[in-house]
Amino acid sequence: MSICKLDLRNGRVDLSHGAGGRAMGQLIEGIFHKAFDNDWLRAGNDQSAFAVPAGRLVMTTDGYVVSPLFFPGGNIGSLAVHGTINDIAMAGAWPLYLSAGFIIEEGFPLADLDRIAETMGAASREAGVPIITGDTKVVERGKADGVFICTSGVGIVPAGLDLRSDAARPGDAVIVSGSIGDHGVAVMSKRENLEFDTNIVSDSAALHGLVAAMIEVAGSSIRLMRDPTRGGLAAILNEIASASKIGLRLDEAAIPIKPEVAAACEFLGLDPLNVANEGKLVVLVAPEVADALLAVMRTHPLGAEAALIGHAEVSDHCFVQMATSFGGGRIIDWLSGEQLPRIC
Amino acid sequence: MSICKLDLRNGRVDLSHGAGGRAMGQLIEGIFHKAFDNDWLRAGNDQSAFAVPAGRLVMTTDGYVVSPLFFPGGNIGSLAVHGTINDIAMAGAWPLYLSAGFIIEEGFPLADLDRIAETMGAASREAGVPIITGDTKVVERGKADGVFICTSGVGIVPAGLDLRSDAARPGDAVIVSGSIGDHGVAVMSKRENLEFDTNIVSDSAALHGLVAAMIEVAGSSIRLMRDPTRGGLAAILNEIASASKIGLRLDEAAIPIKPEVAAACEFLGLDPLNVANEGKLVVLVAPEVADALLAVMRTHPLGAEAALIGHAEVSDHCFVQMATSFGGGRIIDWLSGEQLPRIC
Numbered sequence: 164m165s166i167c168k169l170d171l172r173n174g175r176v177d178l179s180h181g182a183g184g185r186a187m188g189q190l191i192e193g194i195f196h197k198a199f200d201n202d203w204l205r206a207g208n209d210q211s212a213f214a215v216p217a218g219r220l221v222m223t224t225d226g227y228v229v230s231p232l233f234f235p236g237g238n239i240g241s242l243a244v245h246g247t248i249n250d251i252a253m254a255g256a257w258p259l260y261l262s263a264g265f266i267i268e269e270g271f272p273l274a275d276l277d278r279i280a281e282t283m284g285a286a287s288r289e290a291g292v293p294i295i296t297g298d299t300k301v302v303e304r305g306k307a308d309g310v311f312i313c314t315s316g317v318g319i320v321p322a323g324l325d326l327r328s329d330a331a332r333p334g335d336a337v338i339v340s341g342s343i344g345d346h347g348v349a350v351m352s353k354r355e356n357l358e359f360d361t362n363i364v365s366d367s368a369a370l371h372g373l374v375a376a377m378i379e380v381a382g383s384s385i386r387l388m389r390d391p392t393r394g395g396l397a398a399i400l401n402e403i404a405s406a407s408k409i410g411l412r413l414d415e416a417a418i419p420i421k422p423e424v425a426a427a428c429e430f431l432g433l434d435p436l437n438v439a440n441e442g443k444l445v446v447l448v449a450p451e452v453a454d455a456l457l458a459v460m461r462t463h464p465l466g467a468e469a470a471l472i473g474h475a476e477v478s479d480h481c482f483v484q485m486a487t488s489f490g491g492g493r494i495i496d497w498l499s500g501e502q503l504p505r506i507c
Numbered sequence: 508m509s510i511c512k513l514d515l516r517n518g519r520v521d522l523s524h525g526a527g528g529r530a531m532g533q534l535i536e537g538i539f540h541k542a543f544d545n546d547w548l549r550a551g552n553d554q555s556a557f558a559v560p561a562g563r564l565v566m567t568t569d570g571y572v573v574s575p576l577f578f579p580g581g582n583i584g585s586l587a588v589h590g591t592i593n594d595i596a597m598a599g600a601w602p603l604y605l606s607a608g609f610i611i612e613e614g615f616p617l618a619d620l621d622r623i624a625e626t627m628g629a630a631s632r633e634a635g636v637p638i639i640t641g642d643t644k645v646v647e648r649g650k651a652d653g654v655f656i657c658t659s660g661v662g663i664v665p666a667g668l669d670l671r672s673d674a675a676r677p678g679d680a681v682i683v684s685g686s687i688g689d690h691g692v693a694v695m696s697k698r699e700n701l702e703f704d705t706n707i708v709s710d711s712a713a714l715h716g717l718v719a720a721m722i723e724v725a726g727s728s729i730r731l732m733r734d735p736t737r738g739g740l741a742a743i744l745n746e747i748a749s750a751s752k753i754g755l756r757l758d759e760a761a762i763p764i765k766p767e768v769a770a771a772c773e774f775l776g777l778d779p780l781n782v783a784n785e786g787k788l789v790v791l792v793a794p795e796v797a798d799a800l801l802a803v804m805r806t807h808p809l810g811a812e813a814a815l816i817g818h819a820e821v822s823d824h825c826f827v828q829m830a831t832s833f834g835g836g837r838i839i840d841w842l843s844g845e846q847l848p849r850i851c
């Protein structure tokens with residue numbers, strides 16, 4: 164099929180690009196096959212096959228609706244790749260393959276779609292996790308918002324590892340892999356009607372390499388891992404506390420946060436504990452292994468600022484409590500409102 | 508987490524349902540966990556794990572943007588389950604697990620979301636393929652169109668089977684599993700500004716049972732299978748011809764089509780060959796096995812009207828040609844326009 168009709172500089176997506184005919188073939192070949200570049204896609208099937216050894220796999224899926232689509236440190240494409248890889252990695256699994264579905268608004272510039280796909284392809288190659296199958300839909304102008312991306316992924320769990328969301332126990336150490344709030348602040352800084360100057364870039368990154376190093380040193384002493392995306396550290400810690408029926412006690416002074424992020428959160432009226440991250444993880448680990456785990460995390464570029472921020476304790480009400488820097492204490496609750504829509 | 512706040516009768520989705528906090532947890536538990544009902548989802552992770560034997564798996568993904576969301580014979584939920592299962596089945600694979608991502612417009616009625624999720628859950632249970640992981644995003648009013656669903660799936664390929672999109676050869680028999688155009692006509696009959704009276708219902712159905720029976724009788728004499736969804740029979744036959752570098756010669760009189768579908772297509776100015784199907788497949792098979800394959804297909808409820816509609820031939824230009832009922836002939840080309848947007 165010829166791709167000569169696709170004007171990547173000035174063209175726009177129209178409804179024919181989603182209609183299953185020749186134009187859709189041109190879009191898929193001229194943008195997605197070019198950007199993702201692998202033999203699975205070139206085979207041109209509605210599915211792709213791969214060999215697996217006997218064992219345990221994990222599967223995950225995510226929709227991405229971030230607004231704006233482009234932000235400091237990435238765009239919706241790299242975010243979709245990193246986010247799905249991280250959901251696989253949080254099971255202690257090694258990501259094998261990704262799929263990508265695009266829902267595109269009529270009129271969306273082909274140049275922007277091309278840029279997003281190229282960023283996705285680069286993120287996928289850098290992570291070593293190919294995008295092997297996909298789908299493209301186009302909806303009428305005003306029925307979507309530029310482009311939404313749905314990525315799914317499969318990964319393989321190391322033999323003998325079985326992380327469960329309810330596995331935390333009183334006494335466990337709570338470690339975060341680096342500074343919090345960077346992604347949310349980077350995206351907010353480019354929001355219409357809100358733009359402000361900051362040097363903060365999204366922390367969007369694929370964490371499977373860091374996780375593999377952590378498993379090597381701490382193995383099944385790791386109780387569970389989670390990535391604090393939407394809802395931030397506060398939501399994820401409350402989920403952990405509820406699932407494992409424990410309390411968590413944090414030390415505010417130990418939680419890494421960049422001064423610019425803290426300043427931006429103050430300016431925006433946000434608690435950094437509620438702000439999304441896309442390249443950070445929280446791990447609960449048996450206390451006797453915490454130091455060794457921290458040490459190995461700090462040797463990895465994505466864990467250089469890892470910090471022990473608290474510990475698990477017995478709590479009938481599964482409270483997450485924090486000793487503040489001023490010597491007081493407060494309960495960290497779920498975010499109940501809609502402070503930060505479309506952050507991922 | 509309590510679900511007391513979710514008013515399934517009069518409530519509407521708001522941005523807090525996508526924010527990662529307590530409201531999102533209530534939505535997921537009160538609608539999706541209830542409808543899909545399995546232990547994988549109840550574990551509450553961002554991914555789900557399952558055991559596999561050594562072998563070949565397939566992975567597929569699809570976005571669903573059908574408009575209207577509810578149509579005779581199904582809704583976007585059943586369509587998403589069937590479509591993804593069918594993409595797996597077209598590789599000759601047995602579907603194992605599904606994922607589901609929802610992108611919901613603010614203000615969407617919870618009652619409609621509940622109905623869609625219940626239909627999805629029922630379709631998944633009927634097919635025996637559980638939805639084991641998911642994701643929910645909410646965008647502002649006017650930034651989507653009710654709800655979009657992205658489903659992905661994994662399946663296992665029978666040992667020794669390797670269907671390839673370029674495997675058809677001159678002489679192969681072309682069989683379709685039943686009447687064409689039902690889905691597209693059913694959806695169009697409910698379109699705003701277009702509503703017309705018809706008894707036609709969508710053929711939306713999961714084809715993996717039919718496919719398993721076909722593989723049992725025809726095995727690797729099956730060259731390839733495809734489901735003629737968007738773009739209809741015309742698009743899929745052209746894709747097959749191009750990939751395998753063959754021509755296809757069809758007999759119009761042999762192509763099963765319901766009189767009401769033919770009438771509706773005439774009324775709408777559509778060629779039924781371009782109209783989408785969601786419960787049909789096209790199979791190319793070695794000619795000596797065609798009769799046995801047809802016989803077994805016709806014993807299955809979803810293949811009762813299966814028909815031999817043509818054969819593959821040598822063709823330098825990969826033409827799909829059809830002998831018409833009036834004794835003439837014509838070339839069946841790709842659909843190049845945007846006749847039927849948002850049909851799936």
